[in-house]
Amino acid sequence: MASLAAIRGVFAQRNAKIFYSGSIVCWTGSWVQRIATDWLAWQLTHSVMWVATIAFCNLVPSVVVSPIAGAVADRMDRVWLTMISQFVAAGQAAILVILVLTGTIRIEYMAILTFCNGAAETFAQPARQCIIPGLVPRPFLPGAVALNSLTYNAARFLGPAISGPMIAAWGVVPSIAVNCLAFLYASFTMLMLDLDPAIRRSQRSTGSVLHDAVEGVRYVVRHKGIGPLMLYAASVGMLLRAVPEMLPPYVDHLFGRGAEGLATLASAMGCAALVGGTYIAIRGRLQGLTQVALLAGLGLAVAVTGFASTHWFPVGVIAIGCMGMATTMHGISIQTLLQSACSPLMVGRVLSLWGMITRAAPAMGALVYGATSELVGLQIPLIAGSALCVLVWVHTWRRRAAIAAALEAA
Numbered sequence: 001m002a003s004l005a006a007i008r009g010v011f012a013q014r015n016a017k018i019f020y021s022g023s024i025v026c027w028t029g030s031w032v033q034r035i036a037t038d039w040l041a042w043q044l045t046h047s048v049m050w051v052a053t054i055a056f057c058n059l060v061p062s063v064v065v066s067p068i069a070g071a072v073a074d075r076m077d078r079v080w081l082t083m084i085s086q087f088v089a090a091g092q093a094a095i096l097v098i099l100v101l102t103g104t105i106r107i108e109y110m111a112i113l114t115f116c117n118g119a120a121e122t123f124a125q126p127a128r129q130c131i132i133p134g135l136v137p138r139p140f141l142p143g144a145v146a147l148n149s150l151t152y153n154a155a156r157f158l159g160p161a162i163s164g165p166m167i168a169a170w171g172v173v174p175s176i177a178v179n180c181l182a183f184l185y186a187s188f189t190m191l192m193l194d195l196d197p198a199i200r201r202s203q204r205s206t207g208s209v210l211h212d213a214v215e216g217v218r219y220v221v222r223h224k225g226i227g228p229l230m231l232y233a234a235s236v237g238m239l240l241r242a243v244p245e246m247l248p249p250y251v252d253h254l255f256g257r258g259a260e261g262l263a264t265l266a267s268a269m270g271c272a273a274l275v276g277g278t279y280i281a282i283r284g285r286l287q288g289l290t291q292v293a294l295l296a297g298l299g300l301a302v303a304v305t306g307f308a309s310t311h312w313f314p315v316g317v318i319a320i321g322c323m324g325m326a327t328t329m330h331g332i333s334i335q336t337l338l339q340s341a342c343s344p345l346m347v348g349r350v351l352s353l354w355g356m357i358t359r360a361a362p363a364m365g366a367l368v369y370g371a372t373s374e375l376v377g378l379q380i381p382l383i384a385g386s387a388l389c390v391l392v393w394v395h396t397w398r399r400r401a402a403i404a405a406a407l408e409a410a
Contacts, residue, residue, distance in 0.1 A: 164263020
């Protein structure tokens with residue numbers, strides 16, 4: 001009851017209502033376009049490798065940009081940084097619409113635009129997350145963090161549910177146009193926030209951006225809880241979270257389905273993710289969250305194995321639903337622990353590195369799985385990756401007491 005009251009307390013704040021309305025709209029638009037571009041890439045090439053490459057281009061900018069983006073978010077106005085990044089995302093969607101309508105679209109152009117979109121989202125991610133502590137009183141922060149991930153996973157359900165029927169009826173153009181409008185709306189809602197200046201802009205650093213970025217990496221590596229948890233999350237991201245980034249080949253080759261099957265799988269994943277996120281949100285306590293994060297990674301490995309081992313579509317739907325639930329519980333738990341345990345002066349840099357893991361690790365995994373799938377098929381690489389991730393889990397699980405002590409004491 002206390003945790004449900006805390007969630008109601010979050011929504012009672014004016015800033016929180018504005019912020020989360022913009023979040024659900026822009027993230028839903030992003031997933032609407034993601035499904036459309038995955039399908040467009042598959043239609044243009046019928047190549048698993050190209051679909052994986054498009055996913056890679058969307059996520060890989062975080063490898064280079066994330067540490068710098070975190071340092072920038074810790075020194076400039078986070079509202080304006082978010083707005084600029086979201087305007088860039090809207091612009092790439094508008095260009096993509098024009099290319100498709102004029103018949104000049106090529107897979108190479110898609111790769112370039114997707115890379116630009118990924119870079120923009122990499123700058124927006126730490127800036128938006130650094131704003132969250134300023135939306136609510138301190139006791140409501142765990143609920144606010146959970147609701148941030150909850151809105152993202154609600155979008156994972158709504159986006160595919162909207163995009164699939166739109167693609168089947170009218171093609172990919174309306175889905176991409178929806179994303180352009182969604183990011184414009186989210187950008188303008190940022191102007192409505194009334195935030196403490198200390199939240200909009202952190203204490204100015206005396207060092208360079210590069211120096212601050214390096215300091216952020218050092219802080220994470222030296223922290224007895226954050227470092228091992230980040231390493232575990234990177235392993236889970238690369239070995240298991242690549243599947244949602246390259247769904248069309250699995251829909252076609254494993255299940256023999258079209259756009260409707262793609263929408264069904266993606267929506268099932270998003271709906272189950274919403275359930276898992278709701279559980280973490282109403283759980284309402286920090287203690288035991290490290291164990292939840294670790295066990296969710298193990299559950300994700302089991303679900304990926306089940307998904308890769310079947311050609312029966314109903315089983316695939318159940319397996320990908322379990323994947324969505326485990327992914328959300330894993331991600332929200334880790335993000336809550338990070339925001340609770342890290343130094344206020346480092347929050348932007350730590351969250352940017354977390355964003356790098358959540359984006360770059362699946363991108364690397366998608367590229368590896370795409371290349372190996374061309375040689376040995378879609379199923380064997382996923383099963384092997386799941387087995388390897390279980391070994392990583394065993395190693396991390398043995399250290400769970402020390403990791404929890406460093407994180408949950410906050």
